[in-house]
Amino acid sequence: MSVGREFDVVLFGATGFTGGLTAEYLAAHAPNGCRWAIAGRSREKLLALRERLAEINPSCGDLDLLVADVTDRESLRAVVMRTRVVVTTVGPYLRYGEPLVAVCAETGTDYLDLTGEPEFVDRMYLDHHDAAVASGARIVHSAGFDSIPYDLGVLFTVEQLPEGVPLDVQGYVSASASFSAGTYHSAITAFSRLRQMSAIARRRRQVEGRPEDGRVVRGAKGRPRFEKDVESWVLPAPTIDPQVVLRSARVLDRYGPAFRYGHYLAVKKLPVAAGIVGAVGAAVVLAQVPPTRDWMLSRMASGDGPTRERRDKAWFRARFVGTGGGRRVVTEVSGGDPGYGETAKMLAESALCLAFDDLPKTSGQVTTAVAMGDKLIRRLVRAGLAFRVVE
Numbered sequence: 185m186s187v188g189r190e191f192d193v194v195l196f197g198a199t200g201f202t203g204g205l206t207a208e209y210l211a212a213h214a215p216n217g218c219r220w221a222i223a224g225r226s227r228e229k230l231l232a233l234r235e236r237l238a239e240i241n242p243s244c245g246d247l248d249l250l251v252a253d254v255t256d257r258e259s260l261r262a263v264v265m266r267t268r269v270v271v272t273t274v275g276p277y278l279r280y281g282e283p284l285v286a287v288c289a290e291t292g293t294d295y296l297d298l299t300g301e302p303e304f305v306d307r308m309y310l311d312h313h314d315a316a317v318a319s320g321a322r323i324v325h326s327a328g329f330d331s332i333p334y335d336l337g338v339l340f341t342v343e344q345l346p347e348g349v350p351l352d353v354q355g356y357v358s359a360s361a362s363f364s365a366g367t368y369h370s371a372i373t374a375f376s377r378l379r380q381m382s383a384i385a386r387r388r389r390q391v392e393g394r395p396e397d398g399r400v401v402r403g404a405k406g407r408p409r410f411e412k413d414v415e416s417w418v419l420p421a422p423t424i425d426p427q428v429v430l431r432s433a434r435v436l437d438r439y440g441p442a443f444r445y446g447h448y449l450a451v452k453k454l455p456v457a458a459g460i461v462g463a464v465g466a467a468v469v470l471a472q473v474p475p476t477r478d479w480m481l482s483r484m485a486s487g488d489g490p491t492r493e494r495r496d497k498a499w500f501r502a503r504f505v506g507t508g509g510g511r512r513v514v515t516e517v518s519g520g521d522p523g524y525g526e527t528a529k530m531l532a533e534s535a536l537c538l539a540f541d542d543l544p545k546t547s548g549q550v551t552t553a554v555a556m557g558d559k560l561i562r563r564l565v566r567a568g569l570a571f572r573v574v575e
Contacts (some may be wrong), residue, residue: 189222189266189267189268190219190264190266190267191219191221191248191266191267192218192219192220192267192268192272192448192539192540193214193218193219193220193221193266193267193268193269193270193535193536193539194220194223194250194263194264194266194267194269194270194271195207195210195220195221195222195223195271195272195273195535196223196224196252196254196263196270196271196272196273196274196284197223197254197272197273197274198222198223198224198230198233198234198273199222199224199226199229199230199233199265200250200273200274200506201329202273202298202524202527202528203224203273203274203469203526203561204233205524205525205527205528206271206273206528206531206532207222207233207237208236208237208240208528209528209529209532210532210535211237211240211241211244211293212240212241212464213532213536213567214532214536215536215540216527218536218539218540219263220247221247221248221249221250221266221267222234222247222248222249222250223250223251223252223263224250224251224252225250225251225252225253226251227249227251227466229265230250230251231249231517234247234249237242239486246337246514249336250263250266254274254280254281254283254284254344255280255283255395256283257283257286257287259358260283260284260287261291263482264284264287264288264291264293265291265449267293268293268297268538268539269293269294269295269296269535269538269539270284270288270293270294270295270537271296271297271531271534272284272295272296272297272298273297273298273531275297275298275299275369275370276297276304276369276370276373277297277301277304277370278301278304278307278373278377279373280301281297281299281304281308282304282307282308282311282495285308285323286311286312286315288316288321288323289312289315289316289319289321289323290315290319291312291319291321292319292320292321293321294321294322294323294324294538294539295321295322295323295324295536296324296327296531296535296538297324297325297327297425298325298326298327298328298330298527298531299325299326299330299370299425300326300330300331300370300371300423301373301374301424302374302381302385302424302427303374303377303380303381303384303385304325305325305326305424305427305549306347306381306384306385306388307384308323308325308386308549309388309392309549310384310387310388311392312549313548313549314548316547316548316549317547317548318545319546319547321489321548322439322538322546322547322548322555323548323550324534324538324549324550324551324552324555324556325549326424326425326428326551326552327426327530327531327534327552328527328528328530328531329500329522329523329526329527330380330423330424330425330528331423331424331425331428331551331552332534332552332560332564333357333427333502333517333519333569334355334425334426334429334447334502334517335425335428335429335432335524335551335552335553335562336517336553336557336564336571337355337437337502337504337515337516337517337571338353338355338429338432338445338489338504338553339432339438339557339558339561340504340515340517340555340561340571341353341504341506341513341515342438342439342440343438343558344506344515344542344573345506345507345508345509345511345513346508346509346511347438347440348440348441349440349441349508349509350402350440350441350442350443350444350508351371351439351440351442351443351444351506351507351508351509352376352443352444352445352506352507352508353429353443353444353445353446353504353505353506353507354404354413354445354446354448354504354505354506355425355426355445355446355447355448355502355503355504356411356413356414356416356418356448356449356450356502356503356504357421357425357447357448357449357450357496357500357502357503358414358449358450358451358452358500358501359499359500359501359522360415360497360499360500361470364388368483368484369481369484369566371467372467372471372477372481373471373481375467375468375471375472376472376477377469379396381560382556387459392434394434397433397437398441399432399434399437399439399440399441399443400440400441400442400443400444401433401439401443401444402429402443402444403426403428403430403444403445403446403447404444404445404446406420406446406447406448407412407420408420408457411448411450413503413505413514414450414503415452416450416451416452417450417451417452417453417454418448418449418450418451419448419449419451419459419460419461420446420447420448420449421447421448421449421459423447424485425447426445426446426447428551428552429445429447429553431444431551432553432555432569433445435550435551435554436554438554440508443475448563450503455532461522462480467480479575495521495524495525496520496521497522498520498521498522498523498524498525499518499520499522500518500519500522500526501516501517501518502516502517502518503515503516503574504516506519513573513575514574514575515569515571515572515573515574515575516570516572516574517569517570517571518570519568519569519570520568526569529564529567529569530564530569533560533563533567534552534556534560536563537556537559537560537563538555541556541559541560541563543555543556543557543559544557545552
């Protein structure tokens with residue numbers, strides 16, 4: 185276990201774009217007495233970031249700088265053994281993430297990341313879940329826009345419905361924002377590995393099995409259509425988000441004896457919806473061929489990001505329609521720039537929640553709803569995200 189360590193939180197990848205925003209959020213909002221540090225490969229870049237953070241909060245002028253490489257397990261261990269919670273924004277995670285997960289699982293250190301890569305999450309479950317259970321570490325993936333608004337949004341929705349009855353929730357997400365380079369690179373990498381991703385997912389299902397108490401949890405097989413509940417064309421979204429929601433439902437009794445979830449992208453105009461389908465289809469095809477895959481990856485450089493003015497205009501909204509026990513409820517989770525500002529906020533608040541809040545006793549690979557649940561919802565509401573009942 186990680187009791188008695190020098191730091192409460194260490195942030196890896198702090199000198200990247202999203203990592204820098206997460207560091208800025210911690211500089212502005214970490215509570216007095218929070219012992220945190222930033223980590224990365226380049227001491228020079230860490231020094232420059234510390235100067236920037238000191239302009240936000242003068243106390244950050246003494247922030248500890250920890251030099252480590254996410255591909256060097258021994259340097260990772262030296263850092264991880266000094267902290268209770270590790271946060272990493274270093275992706276694509278399938279390429280760079282496994283050593284840090286392994287060290288955290290072995291040492292009983294809580295771990296958070298931003299990944300939206302299903303293959304990575306499944307591989308980490310197969311390779312490191314048991315070690316994390318044994319050490320007491322909580323391994324929490326997808327603690328940003330992937331997949332907090334949906335994982336916690338569905339939990340919030342379920343809590344408005346009767347207990348002990350079959351429940352159905354449909355989620356519809358809309359947004360106006362730029363995707364981060366990390367998200368883009370992760371998506372292209374995932375498109376190029378559909379066969380491997382499917383094989384790993386099958387292995388995980390075989391290892392996990394079904395809920396032992398006989399509960400039935402399944403995803404909805406949706407189709408493109410016009411949906412009156414959101415006055416939009418909706419497209420089934422092949423993201424990690426519904427997988428995360430269903431994993432929470434398999435663990436938490438509050439989701440009832442039978443639970444179904446559908447996850448969709450909501451688009452107002454039919455031509456735009458058709459364009460998205462065509463663009464994703466083309467990207468999947470092009471990602472199969474190394475030269476065109478490399479070309480697509482070169483379109484966005486890691487560490488790049490939009491201006492503050494552009495981020496300030498961005499927004500997201502996730503609406504959920506839940507039914508069960510004769511009741512129907514519509515809820516909504518909404519906020520500002522999802523790819524950067526709100527993601528940094530979600531990740532930082534998740535780290536503070538793991539470090540300081542009185543949470544249910546969990547270990548191994550767990551979701552945000554299972555590990556933090558209502559405590560994290562309350563933190564995010566205080567931080568400016570909206571969780572509300574619409575009708």
